[in-house]
Amino acid sequence: MSETPTGLDFIRQRITRDTEAGTPVITRFPPEPNGCLHIGHAKSICLNFGVAQEFGGDCYLRFDDTNPAKEDVQFVEAIQADVKWLGFDWGDRLTHASDYFEQLYQFAEQLITSGKAFVCSLSADEMRENRGTLTIPGTNSPCRNQSVEQNLELFRAMRAGEFADGTYVLRAKIDMASPNINMRDPVLYRIRHISHQRTGNTWCIYPTYDYTHCVCDALEQISHSLCTLEFEDHRPLYDWVLDNINLNVHPPQIEFSRLGLEYTVMSKRLLNKLVDERLVTGWDDPRMPTIAGLRRRGVRACAIRDFCDRIGVTKQDNTIEMSLFDFCVRKDLEADAHRAMCVLDPLKVILTNWEGEDTDALTAPWHPRQEYGTRVMPFGKELYIERSDFEEVRPPKYKRLSPGEMVRLRMAFIIRCDEVIKDANGEITELHCTYFPESRSGQDKSGLKPKGVVHWVSAGQGIDCEVRLYENLFLERRPDTSDLAAALNPDSFHNKNAIIEPAAVQGQMLHFQFERQGYFVKDSEDFSESRPVFNRTVSLRELRPA
Ligand code: ATP
Ligand code: MG
Numbered sequence: 001m002s003e004t005p006t007g008l009d010f011i012r013q014r015i016t017r018d019t020e021a022g023t024p025v026i027t028r029f030p031p032e033p034n035g036c037l038h039i040g041h042a043k044s045i046c047l048n049f050g051v052a053q054e055f056g057g058d059c060y061l062r063f064d065d066t067n068p069a070k071e072d073v074q075f076v077e078a079i080q081a082d083v084k085w086l087g088f089d090w091g092d093r094l095t096h097a098s099d100y101f102e103q104l105y106q107f108a109e110q111l112i113t114s115g116k117a118f119v120c121s122l123s124a125d126e127m128r129e130n131r132g133t134l135t136i137p138g139t140n141s142p143c144r145n146q147s148v149e150q151n152l153e154l155f156r157a158m159r160a161g162e163f164a165d166g167t168y169v170l171r172a173k174i175d176m177a178s179p180n181i182n183m184r185d186p187v188l189y190r191i192r193h194i195s196h197q198r199t200g201n202t203w204c205i206y207p208t209y210d211y212t213h214c215v216c217d218a219l220e221q222i223s224h225s226l227c228t229l230e231f232e233d234h235r236p237l238y239d240w241v242l243d244n245i246n247l248n249v250h251p252p253q254i255e256f257s258r259l260g261l262e263y264t265v266m267s268k269r270l271l272n273k274l275v276d277e278r279l280v281t282g283w284d285d286p287r288m289p290t291i292a293g294l295r296r297r298g299v300r301a302c303a304i305r306d307f308c309d310r311i312g313v314t315k316q317d318n319t320i321e322m323s324l325f326d327f328c329v330r331k332d333l334e335a336d337a338h339r340a341m342c343v344l345d346p347l348k349v350i351l352t353n354w355e356g357e358d359t360d361a362l363t364a365p366w367h368p369r370q371e372y373g374t375r376v377m378p379f380g381k382e383l384y385i386e387r388s389d390f391e392e393v394r395p396p397k398y399k400r401l402s403p404g405e406m407v408r409l410r411m412a413f414i415i416r417c418d419e420v421i422k423d424a425n426g427e428i429t430e431l432h433c434t435y436f437p438e439s440r441s442g443q444d445k446s447g448l449k450p451k452g453v454v455h456w457v458s459a460g461q462g463i464d465c466e467v468r469l470y471e472n473l474f475l476e477r478r479p480d481t482s483d484l485a486a487a488l489n490p491d492s493f494h495n496k497n498a499i500i501e502p503a504a505v506q507g508q509m510l511h512f513q514f515e516r517q518g519y520f521v522k523d524s525e526d527f528s529e530s531r532p533v534f535n536r537t538v539s540l541r542e543l544r545p546a
Contacts, residue, residue: 010314010315011226025057025223027222028048028222029048029083031061032064032209033065035075038291039294042305045086048226063079065198068194093220096198101202107215109152119150119155124166130176167191171186181233182237186210188210189205228257261322265474280473287472295524296525303331330540333511336511340513342520346498347385349415349431361376361377362376383409389407392420407453418433461501461502467533470492470535471493473489475488
């Protein structure tokens with residue numbers, strides 16, 4: 001749907017045409033460091049860095065740090081780490097809007113000198129009242145006809161720190177009757193006596209996003225300024241600024257649709273709220289749609305890139321199904337996650353006819369593909385299987401264990417359940433089973449044909465671990481965010497004390513497919529060999545696109 005018969009989305013088609021005309025491709029990804037990046041940003045990163053790569057160009061990572069009140073170095077660092085982790089490289093093109101504060105200021109003086117901007121003393125409320133509505137034109141500010149000299153003097157005094165916050169703003173002089181409200185003498189500078197993470201106390205006036213963005217794009221000679229659709233109405237202002245300052249570069253702004261994903265929210269304001277109100281454990285909570293959260297959950301960068309590729313780039317806003325994201329995650333892990341066995345809800349099995357040591361070992365492949373090698377799986381008299389793999393009264397077509405029935409222990413032997421042991425409350429505590437020595441997996445001479453296969457772990461050698469199971473963070477596909485706490489899925493997190501085969505705890509591998517359970521990853525914060533913790537990345541389901 002995103003692609004045309006030429007196989008290229010509308011942005012790549014446009015760039016193809018432009019590069020034929022000799023334009024070098026220079027793009028930028030311009031995050032505001034007021035939160036961590038989310039999967040929506042990944043779409044923009046893959047697009048901006050992706051087209052630069054494909055067309056032999058360059059991409060800037062430019063921090064849009066014009067609002068010091070909300071921004072933080074912690075996010076500047078996290079964002080760089082996330083972009084790198086996603087597999088992209090800005091080389092020496094790491095910039096900040098604040099690098100250009102002096103130039104921005106000089107261009108603002110130019111606008112004043114040419115009668116295109118004025119200093120306004122209306123309060124924020126008065127400006128709002130004067131702005132008009134979609135149907136009613138705005139009214140001119142009483143300051144609109146001040147002389148150039150007066151405006152320059154006031155603007156310089158603003159810069160010099162002579163006025164308090166909110167007393168004056170610099171506004172573009174465009175058209176208070178414009179049908180586009182963004183063109184009704186928009187604010188270009190505000191007074192903020194607040195220290196900036198990079199420029200310290202050098203400035204007490206800060207440029208607005210709309211004014212800053214287009215000027216930075218032009219200064220960096222961006223060939224294609226790609227942004228999301230909500231900026232379409234801002235494009236006339238983007239163009240107006242560049243048409244009215246003395247800078248001979250005018251990047252085209254091209255809009256594409258934002259990524260929306262089911263069962264989650266994507267706005268940093270809301271994500272900040274989730275973190276601040278401790279509705280999640282942090283920006284890297286594995287339920288968060290942030291890059292940090294997805295990474296901690298065990299999602300790998302190439303799954304995210306594949307996802308962004310599949311959703312494509314269009315002008316239609318839409319909400320992507322979570323199942324497509326899960327599909328990409330599974331497809332990536334399916335290819336090379338090591339297989340392991342972990343019992344999440346253990347039920348003890350005793351092999352009554354076992355005569356060997358409890359430390360006997362079987363070997364099993366780490367992966368269906370041979371080159372992954374094998375691991376040693378301790379096997380012995382006492383094992384655990386999943387409680388849900390046993391039914392005392394066998395339901396029709398049941399393929400797992402029940403009294404008198406047989407099942408194969410995966411990669412090991414066939415067993416038959418002879419006796420069910422219960423405690424005083426009637427709870428099943430263990431199963432007494434017979435194992436068939438000649439049924440060893442791969443060398444089965446028993447002739448027995450059990451219907452099912454179950455996973456298991458040695459009771460003596462298995463290792464206690466914590467598994468963390470995650471579900472959607474929100475209950476609804478499109479959460480009503482007016483009451484964030486109420487919209488959350490109360491069952492989005494469960495943890496269990498499970499038993500895992502030792503080989504999965506030792507060694508360097510991070511990602512696993514726990515047989516019949518899903519894909520899991522060692523938790524990057526809490527895992528240790530003495531207290532293993534695994535996060536479920538995604539459950540197992542058929543490998544096909546939604
Ligand atoms: P948010 O609403 O989440 O705070 P934002 O647009 O304010 O998003 P920025 O840090 O300004 O966040 O975004 C940096 C870039 O990422 C912008 O070019 C923006 O268009 C893009 N972007 C943000 N969210 C999405 C999204 N959901 N899908 C695609 N691109 C996005
Ligand atoms: Mg923004």
